[in-house]
Amino acid sequence: MSVDQAIFKPQRYRSIWVTLRAFSGFFLLWWLLHLWNGNPLQLPSPLKVLEALWLLMCEGEIQEHAYVSTLRMLTSLLLAVLVAVPLGFCMGLSRQAEQYIGPLVEMLRPISGIAWLPLGLFIFGVGDSLPIFIMFYVGFFPILLNTLAGVRQTDARLLAASRTMGIRPLPLLLHVLIPSALPTIMVGIRLAFAASWAAIVAAELIGAPSGLGFAIEWYRQLLMTPKVFAFILAIGIVGYLCDLGLRFLQNKLTPWTEGRGISS
Amino acid sequence: MKHSAFEQHARVVLRNLTLPVLLLVIWQLWASTLPVGSPAPSPVKVLETFFELISKGSLVSATVQSLGRVLMGFSVASAIGIALGLMMGTSPSVRENLDPIIESFRPIAPMAILPIAILWLGTGTPTALAIVAYASFFPVVVNTVHGVSHVDNKLISAAKTMGVSRLSILMRVVLPGALPSILLGTRLAMGVAWTAIIAAELAVGAKSGGGGSGGIGQMMFVFYAYNIDLNAIVVCMTVVGLVALTIDQIFKMLEKRLIPWRHEI
Numbered sequence: 001m002s003v004d005q006a007i008f009k010p011q012r013y014r015s016i017w018v019t020l021r022a023f024s025g026f027f028l029l030w031w032l033l034h035l036w037n038g039n040p041l042q043l044p045s046p047l048k049v050l051e052a053l054w055l056l057m058c059e060g061e062i063q064e065h066a067y068v069s070t071l072r073m074l075t076s077l078l079l080a081v082l083v084a085v086p087l088g089f090c091m092g093l094s095r096q097a098e099q100y101i102g103p104l105v106e107m108l109r110p111i112s113g114i115a116w117l118p119l120g121l122f123i124f125g126v127g128d129s130l131p132i133f134i135m136f137y138v139g140f141f142p143i144l145l146n147t148l149a150g151v152r153q154t155d156a157r158l159l160a161a162s163r164t165m166g167i168r169p170l171p172l173l174l175h176v177l178i179p180s181a182l183p184t185i186m187v188g189i190r191l192a193f194a195a196s197w198a199a200i201v202a203a204e205l206i207g208a209p210s211g212l213g214f215a216i217e218w219y220r221q222l223l224m225t226p227k228v229f230a231f232i233l234a235i236g237i238v239g240y241l242c243d244l245g246l247r248f249l250q251n252k253l254t255p256w257t258e259g260r261g262i263s264s
Numbered sequence: 265m266k267h268s269a270f271e272q273h274a275r276v277v278l279r280n281l282t283l284p285v286l287l288l289v290i291w292q293l294w295a296s297t298l299p300v301g302s303p304a305p306s307p308v309k310v311l312e313t314f315f316e317l318i319s320k321g322s323l324v325s326a327t328v329q330s331l332g333r334v335l336m337g338f339s340v341a342s343a344i345g346i347a348l349g350l351m352m353g354t355s356p357s358v359r360e361n362l363d364p365i366i367e368s369f370r371p372i373a374p375m376a377i378l379p380i381a382i383l384w385l386g387t388g389t390p391t392a393l394a395i396v397a398y399a400s401f402f403p404v405v406v407n408t409v410h411g412v413s414h415v416d417n418k419l420i421s422a423a424k425t426m427g428v429s430r431l432s433i434l435m436r437v438v439l440p441g442a443l444p445s446i447l448l449g450t451r452l453a454m455g456v457a458w459t460a461i462i463a464a465e466l467a468v469g470a471k472s473g474g475g476g477s478g479g480i481g482q483m484m485f486v487f488y489a490y491n492i493d494l495n496a497i498v499v500c501m502t503v504v505g506l507v508a509l510t511i512d513q514i515f516k517m518l519e520k521r522l523i524p525w526r527h528e529i
Contacts, residue, residue: 018364022360023364096279102280103281104287107284110506110508110509111502111508112458112463112504114462114466115462115501116501118484118487119497122303198375199375202375202463205467213375216376228379229380232372235371236368236372239372
């Protein structure tokens with residue numbers, strides 16, 4: 001869709017209408033399936049789920065678990081950024097550093113974060129540190145690879161021009177390299193977020209006594225299916241909101257470009 | 265000249281090997297300071313366990329079982345995903361109606377629907393299949409839509425001018441045009457699917473008390489919870505990584521084979 005179409009107002013109302021229509025179709029289908037299935041333990045009616053969601057929100061239970069999960073996610077994402085971005089710059093700027101570190105990264109990357117769960121349970125035990133470790137691991141690689149790609153993509157003419165003008169290393173980093181790599185890094189962070197938000201459920205399902213993933217499993221064991229669905233919805237909503245926040249940050253930090261990164 | 269090129273190459277290989285070898289040596293040294301009965305893994309013991317598990321055949325059969333599940337779930341998901349993606353890419357009305365729903369399911373991780381899958385399908389293979397299919401559906405459909413909607417419009421118009429039938433346009437123009445994107449989607453999907461199967465098998469193992477549904481994820485869980493053997497867990501992790509690497513390489517080779525006109529992806 002082109003830009004002037006999006007600004008054209010009736011078009012915008014139309015897109016809201018289309019979304020509403022799509023969702024009502026979806027809910028209708030769900031409701032019919034629920035009638036056909038007839039077992040509220042397997043498939044509760046959408047109304048029951050919304051009611052459960054509302055009640056859980058009123059009691060503050062969803063906020064509590066969502067807060068714990070989001071805090072873990074932010075901690076691990078921050079750690080991953082702090083480690084991966086400098087490392088990515090090192091590897092991008094020095095062939096030697098890349099030759100040393102690259103193979104190790106390529107060896108570890110195929111091992112999915114979730115495969116670390118059993119070993120992680122031994123090392124960290126059940127608690128906060130296991131989900132944080134898993135999410136850090138999962139988020140580390142997209143950020144590293146995108147930082148590396150971002151640094152590499154820096155326009156050689158810009159580098160040459162700044163060198164001709166006798167720039168020092170620090171201003172070169174601050175004014176040339178970082179602004180040019182930032183869009184790709186932001187894409188990496190968004191990918192890292194998506195990956196670690198997907199991993200948090202697994203990590204909390206198995207290895208944490210709190211959080212959204214834990215709550216889902218808890219209510220499944222109690223056979224309170226509407227609450228299970230409500231928490232799944234909550235995971236989707238929180239994930240969506242976080243992505244919205246990151247996209248906002250992306251627009252704020254790198255307004256000059258729509259960065260496209262590599263997906264690992 | 266030749267000599268120096270060789271030297272250069274040797275230096276790169278040496279640098280590549282430094283860190284992994286160093287870490288392995290440190291790990292082995294650290295493990296040898298521990299008391300004899302310690303369960304902590306060490307590279308030598310991991311290697312021993314690896315050969316032991318291979319000779320028993322359990323490692324291979326578990327891996328094959330997981331791979332079979334992945335392939336099945338993946339094929340179902342890519343069949344549906346590509347068909348749906350083609351429809352969404354070619355018809356705007358289908359696209360605008362399905363897009364909101366797909367986009368709102370996308371942030372829901374496959375592991376999040378695992379509890380529901382267990383409720384519906386029990387703790388056996390069907391659950392694992394459902395999780396894999398769910399996980400790999402999204403990359404396929406999103407990339408197919410992207411590929412189809414980026415097919416050169418001039419080509420389609422040209423084909424229409426020449427009176428080519430709609431089906432032929434779809435098969436001869438749209439599909440080849442979208443193929444690079446579709447292949448990228450399936451490669452990503454396969455990676456996600458392999459991650460998802462490990463997660464599903466682990467969690468199913470964790471929640472059903474190690475039932476007999478097998479797979480390498482379950483094997484890991486058994487080594488974690490019943491016969492505690494960290495060396496075997498590390499072996500399983502390595503195998504998981506190797507399989508992921510192999511899958512990725514196979515798909516990259518396929519990409520080169522199927523779309524020789526575009527090597528840069």
